[in-house]
Amino acid sequence: MPWRWGLGGLALLVLAMFLDTLVAADGRVIGALHSDVARHTLPWRAFGFGELAKGNFALWNPHVYGGAPYFGGQSAALLYPPNALFLALPLALATNWSVALNAWLLGAFMFLWALRRGLAPLAAFVAAALILFCAPHFLRVQLGPVTNLATMAWVPLLFLAIDEWLASRRPLWCLLGMLAVAMQILAGQPQYVYYTALVAAAYSGFRLLEAREGRLAAAAGLLSLHLGGAALAAVQLLAGFEATAETVRAQALPYRFAASFSFPPENLVTLLVPGFFGDVWRHPYWGRWYLWEASAFIGVTGLALAAYGIAAAKVAGKRSLLAACAAALLLAFGDNTPLYGVLYEWLPWYDRFRATGKFIFLVALILALFAGCGLDRILRDRTVPAPALWTAGASAAVLLAAAAAARAADWQPLTAAMIRSGESYAQAALHSDPAFASASGAFASLGLLAAGLTLAAAAGLALWTRRQPRAALLIGALAVVEVFVFARQQRVTFDSTRLVIPQLRQVIASQPGDYRILDLNFPNGGVFIGARDAWGYDPAVTRRYAELVHWSAGHDPALAMQYVSFDRFHPLLAMLRVKYVVEVKGDIMTMKPLGAAPLAQVELVGGYQVRAGREAVLRALGEPSFDPRKEVVLEREPRPAPVAAARQGRAAVVRQGSDYLDIDADVASPSVLLVTDAWTPSWRARALAGSSATEYEVMPANYALRGIPLERGRHLLRLEYAPAGFRIGILISALAWLAWLGGAVLLWRRGKAAHA
Numbered sequence: 001m002p003w004r005w006g007l008g009g010l011a012l013l014v015l016a017m018f019l020d021t022l023v024a025a026d027g028r029v030i031g032a033l034h035s036d037v038a039r040h041t042l043p044w045r046a047f048g049f050g051e052l053a054k055g056n057f058a059l060w061n062p063h064v065y066g067g068a069p070y071f072g073g074q075s076a077a078l079l080y081p082p083n084a085l086f087l088a089l090p091l092a093l094a095t096n097w098s099v100a101l102n103a104w105l106l107g108a109f110m111f112l113w114a115l116r117r118g119l120a121p122l123a124a125f126v127a128a129a130l131i132l133f134c135a136p137h138f139l140r141v142q143l144g145p146v147t148n149l150a151t152m153a154w155v156p157l158l159f160l161a162i163d164e165w166l167a168s169r170r171p172l173w174c175l176l177g178m179l180a181v182a183m184q185i186l187a188g189q190p191q192y193v194y195y196t197a198l199v200a201a202a203y204s205g206f207r208l209l210e211a212r213e214g215r216l217a218a219a220a221g222l223l224s225l226h227l228g229g230a231a232l233a234a235v236q237l238l239a240g241f242e243a244t245a246e247t248v249r250a251q252a253l254p255y256r257f258a259a260s261f262s263f264p265p266e267n268l269v270t271l272l273v274p275g276f277f278g279d280v281w282r283h284p285y286w287g288r289w290y291l292w293e294a295s296a297f298i299g300v301t302g303l304a305l306a307a308y309g310i311a312a313a314k315v316a317g318k319r320s321l322l323a324a325c326a327a328a329l330l331l332a333f334g335d336n337t338p339l340y341g342v343l344y345e346w347l348p349w350y351d352r353f354r355a356t357g358k359f360i361f362l363v364a365l366i367l368a369l370f371a372g373c374g375l376d377r378i379l380r381d382r383t384v385p386a387p388a389l390w391t392a393g394a395s396a397a398v399l400l401a402a403a404a405a406a407r408a409a410d411w412q413p414l415t416a417a418m419i420r421s422g423e424s425y426a427q428a429a430l431h432s433d434p435a436f437a438s439a440s441g442a443f444a445s446l447g448l449l450a451a452g453l454t455l456a457a458a459a460g461l462a463l464w465t466r467r468q469p470r471a472a473l474l475i476g477a478l479a480v481v482e483v484f485v486f487a488r489q490q491r492v493t494f495d496s497t498r499l500v501i502p503q504l505r506q507v508i509a510s511q512p513g514d515y516r517i518l519d520l521n522f523p524n525g526g527v528f529i530g531a532r533d534a535w536g537y538d539p540a541v542t543r544r545y546a547e548l549v550h551w552s553a554g555h556d557p558a559l560a561m562q563y564v565s566f567d568r569f570h571p572l573l574a575m576l577r578v579k580y581v582v583e584v585k586g587d588i589m590t591m592k593p594l595g596a597a598p599l600a601q602v603e604l605v606g607g608y609q610v611r612a613g614r615e616a617v618l619r620a621l622g623e624p625s626f627d628p629r630k631e632v633v634l635e636r637e638p639r640p641a642p643v644a645a646a647r648q649g650r651a652a653v654v655r656q657g658s659d660y661l662d663i664d665a666d667v668a669s670p671s672v673l674l675v676t677d678a679w680t681p682s683w684r685a686r687a688l689a690g691s692s693a694t695e696y697e698v699m700p701a702n703y704a705l706r707g708i709p710l711e712r713g714r715h716l717l718r719l720e721y722a723p724a725g726f727r728i729g730i731l732i733s734a735l736a737w738l739a740w741l742g743g744a745v746l747l748w749r750r751g752k753a754a755h756a
Helices: 002-023 036-053 081-088 091-116 121-133 135-143 146-153 155-168 171-187 190-210 215-232 234-246 255-259 265-271 300-312 318-336 339-346 356-381 386-408 412-419 428-432 434-464 471-490 502-510 523-529 543-552 571-576 614-621 724-754
Strands: 028-030 493-495 516-519 578-585 588-593 602-605 607-610 631-634 649-656 660-667 671-678 683-687 699-701 705-710 713-721
Touching: 002 028, 002 091, 002 121, 002 471, 028 036, 028 091, 036 081, 036 091, 036 135, 036 146, 036 523, 081 091, 091 121, 091 135, 091 146, 091 155, 091 356, 121 135, 121 300, 121 356, 121 471, 135 146, 135 356, 135 471, 146 155, 146 171, 146 190, 155 171, 155 190, 155 215, 155 356, 171 190, 171 215, 171 234, 171 724, 190 215, 190 318, 190 356, 215 234, 215 724, 234 724, 255 339, 300 356, 300 386, 300 434, 300 471, 318 339, 318 356, 356 471, 386 434, 412 428, 412 434, 434 471, 502 516, 502 523, 502 588, 516 523, 543 571, 543 614, 571 578, 602 649, 602 660, 614 631, 631 671, 631 699, 660 671, 671 699, 705 713
Parallel strands: 516 578, 607 631
Antiparallel strands: 028 493, 578 588, 602 671, 649 660, 660 713, 671 705, 683 713, 699 705
């Protein structure tokens, strides 16, 4: 059967790209050392699946930000089925297999979508290879977290379900679409889920406009895809919504920050020349933003086939596909068009994300499908019309002429203007370097030359089809080889053992305690060495905690987000249990003591004051007389009211896990139990057997920490992170999966009976 060899062929392509990383247990990981794979994916997987292996489903991550939502932060992806690899394999090997598996899934679903649209198996295979190795996908393999790849993988399956539902009205396709949406949500990258939903909605809307009858029923089925998918993944979705409300994600990103990483219109040249502005590895990228956010390359041959498919192929929903592609491209341009400002202000959640350049993946997806359509047309017609040949030949000549012109041109004004734009991450000194400008021109010229020669070769093969129709097979092979070679040139690996600094591990091991470090080099690295960090690298930092830290560093707390520059180290960092500031310059690590001794994880405090509002609380914390060991700032009167005494009593953590603390407190005078971990409304306290009280209240203390008023006596209590959305989501997801499985079995039996 054609789908078998197609899926097998894609597996061979994936193995050819990644095999060396899938069999060697040497700690090497696909990606770059300073990428999100290293800084985020590995520590997140190490923590979450390490806890899961011990039987603990972690909802909270105590290693970063003074504690932060983990499962609800979504990038944990604990429930994404392919991530079971992280329970079975070593971390580095599991990461590489995860990359390869999700890449294969993307290609497989693309192949099936193209095949169901009536394309010849070879044409469908080429479309799948193009999306698998194109720049908008493969550059994410190198520099983006695995959650991106996992979420992208299910996009073609969603579009397949939309097409098949509209063509047949069979409910089975709705179930498949629900599965695709659910897997996207569970994969852990909400931005791609959101962007895919927008483009899928646009495509569905255009297809409905083409329909002549049954629009209401068709629309209901299309709507069920995302509603049903959301129900299946409700446990992740509701936990995510609740966590979002507790973190900096709850507020709109500042406009300029949100508008960053829009796809630069001039980077459309990367459709033909991926290294026109540099390619990261062989010549420094000097264009706007990062190349992995601003490259649209699907291969010169692939683009030519897509153009031919758009012009000549007869496919269902062609105008809708083109309209959706145009909409995705317009959205990718982001702040380069007036539309962005309108959507930022009015479209729900649009202001919560940056990097609209991610829409370019959806553009590439549709172009790859049209490339398959173009090759399919050639295979069926067994020739290429003369106008198409002349167009390809003329385009190749233009590219070759452009290569010669680029070689002779002065590139310094262009490189200088781009680097000075404020949207380039190239070294500032390069803008005035004539040698760099000359090298940039030569590199762009080489790319134009390669593009021209490749297109000329494709045109020659197309001409050959007039004598030998089987030459069409070589056109498909050229398209695949071209993107495969491009991807292989971009593929890098790094040694994951370099993420751990041996000296830091030794210090942490030799100085046990409940203190924190402030690692300015690798904030998430505490996961690997059992340390806890006062900061981190993840958008799920609790809002109050982020505001407190930004204020302590001398910045406006109203603009707090996951990024902060520590221009100063405030003495109140001791209140967050910071003992050392860790810096790495070159290969030299320094650990600087903060100065003030860090507080314990739990403290009994007898003095208090009440202040309402962020500014008032922070002002009180900033008073020179404020001592967090003796006084706590609350936002309303505690019950009971603390009474300062010569001896408040004692308190200790007797047991703890990722989501809970068991505390034993012997209180001599009414006090506030100050827990120096981040507060959110989802933290609850309940009495344990033998406690002198039956109920406890957890309130924000010192703006971002946890405070529990305690009466005189012995208190045994459990403080636990218990988000209601997680519990409700479990129930909804369980019921939804029962309904989904029941529907799938019923439809399968009906189909079997119909064919009996």
